[in-house]
Amino acid sequence: MKKIFLILGTLLFITACNNDLEQAPPNIASADSLDDFAGVLNAAYFYQLGTVTPMAVMGDFRADNALMFEEPYPSFDRYNSDLLDMEDQFFEPFYIAAYRSILSANTVIANSEIASQVGEAKFLRALSYFKLVKVFGDVPVNLNPPVVNEDVSQLARQSAGTVYDNVIIPDLQDAIAALGNSGSKGRASRIAAQALLGKVYMQRGDFGNAETQLASVISSAGGANVSLQANFADIFGSGNDLNPEIIYATQMTASITDEYGFTEFTGWFIGNDSKAFEPLDLDLAAAYDAAGDVVRKDLSIDVPNLRAVKYITEDPEHDFIEIRLADIILLYAEALNENTNTSGAQSASILGLLDDIRTRAGLASLSGTATTQAAVRQAIADERRLELAFEGQRWFDLVRTGSVDAEMGETVNPNYHLFPVPISEILASDGVISQNAGY
Numbered sequence: 001m002k003k004i005f006l007i008l009g010t011l012l013f014i015t016a017c018n019n020d021l022e023q024a025p026p027n028i029a030s031a032d033s034l035d036d037f038a039g040v041l042n043a044a045y046f047y048q049l050g051t052v053t054p055m056a057v058m059g060d061f062r063a064d065n066a067l068m069f070e071e072p073y074p075s076f077d078r079y080n081s082d083l084l085d086m087e088d089q090f091f092e093p094f095y096i097a098a099y100r101s102i103l104s105a106n107t108v109i110a111n112s113e114i115a116s117q118v119g120e121a122k123f124l125r126a127l128s129y130f131k132l133v134k135v136f137g138d139v140p141v142n143l144n145p146p147v148v149n150e151d152v153s154q155l156a157r158q159s160a161g162t163v164y165d166n167v168i169i170p171d172l173q174d175a176i177a178a179l180g181n182s183g184s185k186g187r188a189s190r191i192a193a194q195a196l197l198g199k200v201y202m203q204r205g206d207f208g209n210a211e212t213q214l215a216s217v218i219s220s221a222g223g224a225n226v227s228l229q230a231n232f233a234d235i236f237g238s239g240n241d242l243n244p245e246i247i248y249a250t251q252m253t254a255s256i257t258d259e260y261g262f263t264e265f266t267g268w269f270i271g272n273d274s275k276a277f278e279p280l281d282l283d284l285a286a287a288y289d290a291a292g293d294v295v296r297k298d299l300s301i302d303v304p305n306l307r308a309v310k311y312i313t314e315d316p317e318h319d320f321i322e323i324r325l326a327d328i329i330l331l332y333a334e335a336l337n338e339n340t341n342t343s344g345a346q347s348a349s350i351l352g353l354l355d356d357i358r359t360r361a362g363l364a365s366l367s368g369t370a371t372t373q374a375a376v377r378q379a380i381a382d383e384r385r386l387e388l389a390f391e392g393q394r395w396f397d398l399v400r401t402g403s404v405d406a407e408m409g410e411t412v413n414p415n416y417h418l419f420p421v422p423i424s425e426i427l428a429s430d431g432v433i434s435q436n437a438g439y
Contacts, residue, residue, distance in 0.1 A: 037112040044104035044124045045187070048250045049258045050097025051131055052320040054090040056265035058135065058419060059392030061276070064283045064407060066268075066308070066390070070275040079408075079416040081439050084423070089262050092422040094135065097259060098128040099142075107145040119178025123188035123196070126171035127322070130200055133160040133168075134396050137418045140433060141167060152429045164204060172197040181224035185242045185249060186319065191217055191224040192248035195323045202331050203400050207338040214332035217247075218325075226325055232360055233299050235324065236310050238317040247323040254316035267314035269390050271307040278306035284389060293386050295362045300389050308390040326357050326387055334380045342373035350376055354383055361387075377401075413438060 060066040061076045068074045075082030083091075101124055108121035132139045138157040175193035183189055195217045201210035221227060229235050229245045242249060258264070263273040271277045280301055288297035302309045311318055333353040340346050348367040355365045366383075370376045384397055398404045399417045415438030426433050 037108045037114070037117055040104050041108050041112075041117050041121055044101045044108065044121060045251075046256070047097050047101035047104060047259070048124065048127070049252065050260045051094050051101075051128070052250055052252070053260055053262070053265040053268065054094035055131060055135070056320065056390075056392035057090060057268055059395050060269070060390055061279070063394035063398055064281050065385075065394050066276070066279040066284075067281050068276045069278065073275040079410070079412040081420075083416075084420050084439055087420065087422050087424070091135075091419055092424055093260050093262075095132075095422050095425060098132050101125075101128045102142065103146040106143060109143075110145045115178045116180075119175045119193075120188040122171040123175040123179070123193050126168045126175065126193075126200075127196060129163055129168050129171075130196065130203075133163050134203065134399075135419050136421055137436060139163060143167065152432050155429050155432050157434060164200065168200055169197065172200065181220075185246045186251040188248070189224065191220060191226060192323060194220070195247045195328050198328065198331060199323070202335065203396075205400075207335045211332065211335040211339055214328055214335055217328050218332060221325060228325055228329075228356055228360070230360060232296055235321075236299075236318075237312055238315045238319070241317070241319040245324045245326065246319075246321060247325060247328065249319040249321050249323075251319050252317060264314065264316065265320065265392070266311040266318055269308035269311060270314060271305070272314045280306040280308060282306075284385075287382070288386060291363070291382065291386060293361060293363060295360075296386055296389075300386075310390045321391060327384075327393070329353055329357060330380060330384050330387065334377070337373055337376045337380065340373070342371075342376055344368075344371045347371050347373075347376045351379060354380070357383070357387060415439075 057076075061068060068076050072082060072085040075085060105121040105125040105128070109118050109125070112118050112121070129139070129141075137160050139160070140155045141158045141163060142154075172193050175188060176190055176197070179188060179190040179193060181189050181191050185192075194213055198210050198213035198217060201207070201213060225244060226247055227244045229243060234240050235243060235245055241251070252258070252264075267273055268276060269279060271279050280303065282303075285297070285301060285303050288294075288301070297303075300308060300310045333350050336350050336353075337347075340350070342350065347370055351366040351368075351370060355367070358365065366379055370379045381397070381401060381403065385394060388394070388397075398407050404412050404417060415436065418436050420439040421433060421435050423435075426435055
């Protein structure tokens with residue numbers, strides 16, 4: 001299969017300091033001596049691999065889809081400071097990988113004269129910061145190429161709102177302007193940048209801008225060779241990588257060593273790690289049963305063996321799906337509902353947007369089953385859970401929609417909607433980087 005981006009060539013990566021915002025991933029030549037930044041851009045893609053498994057685990061194991069069993073890993077289901085014990089396996093590798101991708105992207109943005117390279121780099125920088133703010137909230141911001149011995153006083157965390165307004169949204173707008181849709185779905189494209197911007201607006205509760213952006217994605221999908229798969233089973237598995245439903249995926253390959261040194265996301269979900277031999281939370285199975293959702297249940301989870309089977313095996317060639325069309329359609333329906341004083345006819349129209357997704361799952365239309373804004377909101381949330389289970393989205397959806405307490409069945413301190421900043425980063429910055437409240 002094609003894995004087009006992981007050609008690092010002569011790029012040799014070094015660590016300049018102890019703090020990962022100061023980690024310089026230049027090649028053996030300094031950036032100002034380069035005239036071809038393709039390799040540095042490839043490095044920005046490569047470092048995304050290290051964000052995949054931590055995000056997937058946080059998204060499903062922190063929520064009500066999956067469980068850990070071996071202490072101290074069940075701290076994912078204890079909403080207190082216990083998660084500090086998980087730093088080495090999840091939060092630190094994620095943090096390091098995201099900032100290494102950012103620093104590589106910064107080098108391309110500052111130096112490349114090729115507009116499409118800069119557009120791709122801005123997409124990757126926005127994607128990295130979007131992941132970081134969803135996980136940690138306020139984060140340090142660095143928009144410059146890496147330098148050795150940078151002043152750590154510049155590393156104070158900036159508010160998530162500032163990061164959205166000054167980095168993520170402008171970067172994605174620039175990427176949309178610079179990119180086309182003719183390349184691989186494993187690389188940044190215009191439609192991927194539009195889709196990510198729509199997701200960003202939804203994360204912020206900016207439903208007006210989200211509706212506009214998501215509608216543009218859906219209307220332009222055909223021209224970008226994006227469409228729903230007729231069969232749910234054809235979305236997943238390494239043989240289906242970069243299929244028509246995929247808008248953007250982080251490409252995985254066994255031929256390049258992933259810097260993430262632990263069990264990959266597919267292994268966690270199928271129970272191939274001793275910390276979670278039987279990871280399936282039966283609450284998810286009950287949700288499928290309550291909806292009469294046999295097709296997606298059987299293709300997503302294995303109840304007798306208490307595991308997820310959406311990815312079948314621990315396959316090092318299986319890409320991680322960052323954005324697919326069904327996700328965007330569901331978000332668009334949600335945005336419409338939030339922007340509309342929903343009545344019977346309006347609710348039917350909004351829920352009708354889900355018909356193609358539900359038809360391939362062997363389910364009837366939801367039109368007419370919910371006639372209030374609250375009821376439509378819940379119907380869409382339920383659909384997102386069943387459609388996107390074990391794709392690393394559930395916890396972040398619950399936080400985004402303010403439904404953590406209702407779905408988890410307990411009152412969760414909002415401090416624990418976020419994850420702990422790696423202590424190693426706090427120490428390396430001499431305390432300039434602060435810890436999240438509660439940890």
